[in-house]
Amino acid sequence: MGIHKTFRLYFLSRYSFTIKASIKLNIWVSLSFNAGGVVVSESKNIDEKKNMLPITYKKISRRQALGTAGKVAIGAIVAGVVGAVGGYLVGSATVPPAKTVTETKTVTAAAATVTQTVTVTKTVTASPTPTPTITPPTKIKLVMTQHPVDPNEMYAKMAKKYSTEVKPYVEVEIAWGPTGGGAVAEYYRIQVEAGRARSPTLDIFNLDVIWGAAFNDNDWCLDLSDRFPPEEQAKFIPAMIESWTWIDKKGHKRIGAVPWMADIGGMWYRKDIVEEQEGIKPPADGWTWEEFFSICVELKEKYPDMYPLAIDNAKSEQLICNFQEFLASNGGEWFDEEWNVLIADTPAVEALQAMYDMVHKYKICHPETLTGDLEIARKHFTEGRAIFHRNWCYVWGVALGSPVEGKIWETLIPHFPGYESKSCVGGWSWAINPGCRYIDEAWELIKWFTSYDIMKELMLGGSWLHARIDLYKDPDIVKMIPIAPAYYELYKRGTIRPKHPEYMTISDFAQTEMHAALSNMKSVEQALNDLARKLADFLGTKVVKR
Amino acid sequence: MRKLSLTLTPLFFCLPAFIITFFILLVPLLNTLYRSFLKIKIGSTEILGLVGLGNYINIINDSAFRVSFLNSLILGFAGALPAVLVALLVASVCNQQFRGNRIILSLIVAAWAIPPIVAGRVWKILLLPNGLISTIGSYLGLCERSYSILGDPNFALVSVIIASIWKFSPFATLILLGGMRTIPPELYEAAKIDGATFYKTFRHITLPLIARYFNIAILFVSMYIAATVDLVYALTGGGPGYATEILASYTYKVYFLQQDFGRGSATSIILILWALISMGPLIYFISKQMFGRE
Numbered sequence: 001m002g003i004h005k006t007f008r009l010y011f012l013s014r015y016s017f018t019i020k021a022s023i024k025l026n027i028w029v030s031l032s033f034n035a036g037g038v039v040v041s042e043s044k045n046i047d048e049k050k051n052m053l054p055i056t057y058k059k060i061s062r063r064q065a066l067g068t069a070g071k072v073a074i075g076a077i078v079a080g081v082v083g084a085v086g087g088y089l090v091g092s093a094t095v096p097p098a099k100t101v102t103e104t105k106t107v108t109a110a111a112a113t114v115t116q117t118v119t120v121t122k123t124v125t126a127s128p129t130p131t132p133t134i135t136p137p138t139k140i141k142l143v144m145t146q147h148p149v150d151p152n153e154m155y156a157k158m159a160k161k162y163s164t165e166v167k168p169y170v171e172v173e174i175a176w177g178p179t180g181g182g183a184v185a186e187y188y189r190i191q192v193e194a195g196r197a198r199s200p201t202l203d204i205f206n207l208d209v210i211w212g213a214a215f216n217d218n219d220w221c222l223d224l225s226d227r228f229p230p231e232e233q234a235k236f237i238p239a240m241i242e243s244w245t246w247i248d249k250k251g252h253k254r255i256g257a258v259p260w261m262a263d264i265g266g267m268w269y270r271k272d273i274v275e276e277q278e279g280i281k282p283p284a285d286g287w288t289w290e291e292f293f294s295i296c297v298e299l300k301e302k303y304p305d306m307y308p309l310a311i312d313n314a315k316s317e318q319l320i321c322n323f324q325e326f327l328a329s330n331g332g333e334w335f336d337e338e339w340n341v342l343i344a345d346t347p348a349v350e351a352l353q354a355m356y357d358m359v360h361k362y363k364i365c366h367p368e369t370l371t372g373d374l375e376i377a378r379k380h381f382t383e384g385r386a387i388f389h390r391n392w393c394y395v396w397g398v399a400l401g402s403p404v405e406g407k408i409w410e411t412l413i414p415h416f417p418g419y420e421s422k423s424c425v426g427g428w429s430w431a432i433n434p435g436c437r438y439i440d441e442a443w444e445l446i447k448w449f450t451s452y453d454i455m456k457e458l459m460l461g462g463s464w465l466h467a468r469i470d471l472y473k474d475p476d477i478v479k480m481i482p483i484a485p486a487y488y489e490l491y492k493r494g495t496i497r498p499k500h501p502e503y504m505t506i507s508d509f510a511q512t513e514m515h516a517a518l519s520n521m522k523s524v525e526q527a528l529n530d531l532a533r534k535l536a537d538f539l540g541t542k543v544v545k546r
Numbered sequence: 547m548r549k550l551s552l553t554l555t556p557l558f559f560c561l562p563a564f565i566i567t568f569f570i571l572l573v574p575l576l577n578t579l580y581r582s583f584l585k586i587k588i589g590s591t592e593i594l595g596l597v598g599l600g601n602y603i604n605i606i607n608d609s610a611f612r613v614s615f616l617n618s619l620i621l622g623f624a625g626a627l628p629a630v631l632v633a634l635l636v637a638s639v640c641n642q643q644f645r646g647n648r649i650i651l652s653l654i655v656a657a658w659a660i661p662p663i664v665a666g667r668v669w670k671i672l673l674l675p676n677g678l679i680s681t682i683g684s685y686l687g688l689c690e691r692s693y694s695i696l697g698d699p700n701f702a703l704v705s706v707i708i709a710s711i712w713k714f715s716p717f718a719t720l721i722l723l724g725g726m727r728t729i730p731p732e733l734y735e736a737a738k739i740d741g742a743t744f745y746k747t748f749r750h751i752t753l754p755l756i757a758r759y760f761n762i763a764i765l766f767v768s769m770y771i772a773a774t775v776d777l778v779y780a781l782t783g784g785g786p787g788y789a790t791e792i793l794a795s796y797t798y799k800v801y802f803l804q805q806d807f808g809r810g811s812a813t814s815i816i817l818i819l820w821a822l823i824s825m826g827p828l829i830y831f832i833s834k835q836m837f838g839r840e
Contacts, residue, residue, distance in 0.1 A: 065558060189805075196592065218587075315785035367675030370786060371696040376674075502588040505804040512610055516787025521699045530609075537604075 140438050141171045142445055144204035144430070145191060148177045154463035162448060170441055175202060184208070188504075195220030198435030203442050205431040207257055209243040209496065210503050212429075216246035216256040217501040221431035223254040227443050235452075236467050237262055239425040239494025246499075257429035258450050259467035264490045265321060265424045266410040268381060268389040273303070286412030286421035289326075289354050292388075296364040299387055308364040310377040310386035313355065315515040318374055320497060320507050321424040322390065323514060326351035328422035328495035329415035334506075335498060340544045343510075344525075344532035350416070352517060352524045359518060370518055381408075392426065393465050396483050410486045412493065425494040427467060502538075509534045575818070582811035591807065601812035605800075611813070614791035615820070617703055618772060621710065621792055622824060626768040629711040633718030633763060638748065640719070641726045651723070658716035666780025669709040670696065673781075696782055699789040706790050709781055710771050717770070718763035725759030726752060761832045768825060793817045 159172040178186045194202040215221040233241045240259035296308035312318045332347025381389035382402040412421040430446045455466040472488035517527035532543040585594040640651045672678045675694040684691040695705045737747045775798045784791040801810035
């Protein structure tokens with residue numbers, strides 16, 4: 001007898017029960033989807049048995065049916081138990097057991113310079129955030145999230161540099177963010193769940209400035225105040241530090257992240273037209289809104305083929321950024337210290353009214369201002385069809401190679417009389433997952449990536465604009481990005497959107513009502529009153545006017 | 547005993563399908579229903595407590611929800627029926643034997659193949675100020691070139707209706723064309739011999755024989771239009787204001803933009819109930835038509 005025949009007989013004899021049960025189960029499942037309906041509809045007519053499928057025509061005894069069902073049920077239970085036990089074993093392997101750690105620390109007595117060696121024994125219990133001592137050459141892996149787009153692959157290169165040159169025992173793995181529609185919301189959810197569950201799958205988060213309150217308030221990121229002192233914080237863009245600073249439920253001031261990528265709004269303009277041809281020089285502290293609107297109306301007459309202002313006022317987060325600049329430059333606020341709603345107050349009404357007048361009274365905006373998106377507005381500007389343009393810093397890079405290369409500059413966002421120009425701050429920051437197993441190493445990595453030299457190297461390599469404010473006065477940076485000093489002036493005047501754990505909902509309410517006002521669905525006062533009422537109901541506070 | 551066996555046997559064979567359907571459909575549905583009575587922390591799955599009907603009351607009090615409900619009703623009637631009528635016209639043309647009818651059918655069905663989000667974006671570009679539609683409108687003296695229906699709260703929903711008809715009528719075309727192809731050609735030959743005109747042939751032969759397919763097409767197109775979040779978002783974003791929000795896009799907004807899973811679950815349940823009430827009678831009528839009498 002050949003080997004294959006022997007094996008076949010052995011296999012069939014040993015596993016005949018399983019094979020037969022599997023065959024019967026397959027038939028059963030496929031029939032239930034394909035023929036079950038036919039059987040149900042046809043079984044009413046006993047005389048038409050010959051139209052049924054043979055297997056359903058053949059009667060099965062109760063014993064056979066129960067026997068097959070029992071075998072399937074037992075198989076399912078066994079599979080479930082195996083799966084559960086296996087899952088438990090895998091899960092428990094990720095949590096280190098309780099252990100006793102003996103550490104030696106040197107204590108210097110205050111009165112003398114005698115050095116004593118004290119042995120401290122402490123029991124470290126298994127906690128959601130154990131920090132085992134790393135003794136090289138034990139290799140560890142840190143996973144950090146990053147944007148899906150990496151200009152010039154600079155972050156990929158620097159992560160490799162860290163792993164090969166700086167700390168060879170640390171492998172840095174970058175988890176690139178999701179793309180596509182709804183990507184930002186998905187990005188938020190992934191990191192929220194990792195932080196909430198203290199999951200060790202992601203060590204370092206990459207978080208938007210508008211998520212600061214949510215992550216801090218819910219303790220979804222580690223408090224870095226002992227590692228990131230105020231003197232270091234002062235070297236970063238102030239508004240970004242403010243967005244990550246929070247007073248927790250115990251009244252303790254904490255900072256949840258270190259800013260790395262900076263972005264800020266500014267008023268781009270055609271220097272060749274405004275300054276050179278018209279002789280209008282932007283003042284050092286910026287125009288007032290009235291002055292700005294007058295200039296736009298005047299330029300509209302002189303340059304009928306161009307839009308005076310390309311600004312995106314479509315229903316989106318950008319609308320809130322625009323409104324924040326109008327509001328902050330009028331001394332207004334969304335909420336008071338107790339989260340009572342101020343959005344129906346005079347400064348906010350004046351701010352939204354100015355936005356409305358910009359569109360409908362002065363008619364200085366491009367036609368798609370309420371229906372298009374940011375890129376449509378940007379294209380009007382970089383393709384030479386607009387004179388002024390409110391946008392973020394990326395316009396400079398995009399304008400290279402465009403018809404307006406070398407002809408544009410950026411100035412301050414206008415303001416209301418008696419107040420200062422304000423620019424809405426964007427940007428991203430690194431935070432540490434409370435579930436991170438190697439917190440010290442994660443902090444060292446963040447510290448390295450946010451150091452002056454590394455940020456400078458990243459920027460000179462063509463990566464994003466980074467968040468250390470002194471970079472924008474660095475001669476090498478200014479040589480590469482001549483507009484860097486203009487960014488510096490904007491960063492000094494940064495303003496942040498409402499710092500509330502439920503900002504996403506607040507923003508959605510605000511977008512709907514403000515866009516309704518700008519689209520003439522309701523008056524400005526009505527829209528802000530409705531918004532204020534909605535916010536007060538949602539937050540459980542009240543509407544106040546100062 | 548024999549009768550019992552003949553009743554139980556088919557049910558037994560349907561059991562795997564029931565089990566899988568239970569886990570895929572009913573378990574998530576029951577979970578959503580459960581969550582609709584809870585207060586859930588924004589942006590998280592942490593349950594804060596039971597609020598009973600609080601989420602439902604909160605949603606009904608939201609003017610954006612009421613507008614989205616009304617828009618869904620309008621879109622259901624003004625979108626589905628015209629889409630199927632357009633499909634009927636196209637199917638009638640493609641059912642004729644002439645050179646190139648398959649190419650025409652392929653081009654029309656290509657609209658169905660385009661993802662809704664791309665379709666929404668394409669229509670947005672067409673409908674923007676100075677876009678193709680407003681340019682044609684200005685030449686015809688209907689509007690100014692800088693006019694955009696997308697920014698007009700009174701007519702923005704019309705843009706959603708037009709885009710939905712364009713996107714979903716090809717599917718209805720395929721259903722109706724399939725139905726037309728099942729009509730025996732002898733009937734048309736007999737009608738021709740009797741001197742029937744095209745109109746009479748269409749009215750007395752084609753329409754009655756494709757009636758059931760017509761109902762199926764309306765049902766499917768209504769379902770697709772009711773669930774078209776991506777088309778609405780790509781085209782108008784629910785704006786201006788909330789003028790073009792529909793129930794599905796409102797649900798998406800509460801779930802994914804506001805990240806409120808409690809209120810989002812309540813909105814989902816309302817959406818399901820609305821779908822059952824609006825499409826249930828049609829489904830019943832169709833099933834009675836198909837299985838009741840032959």
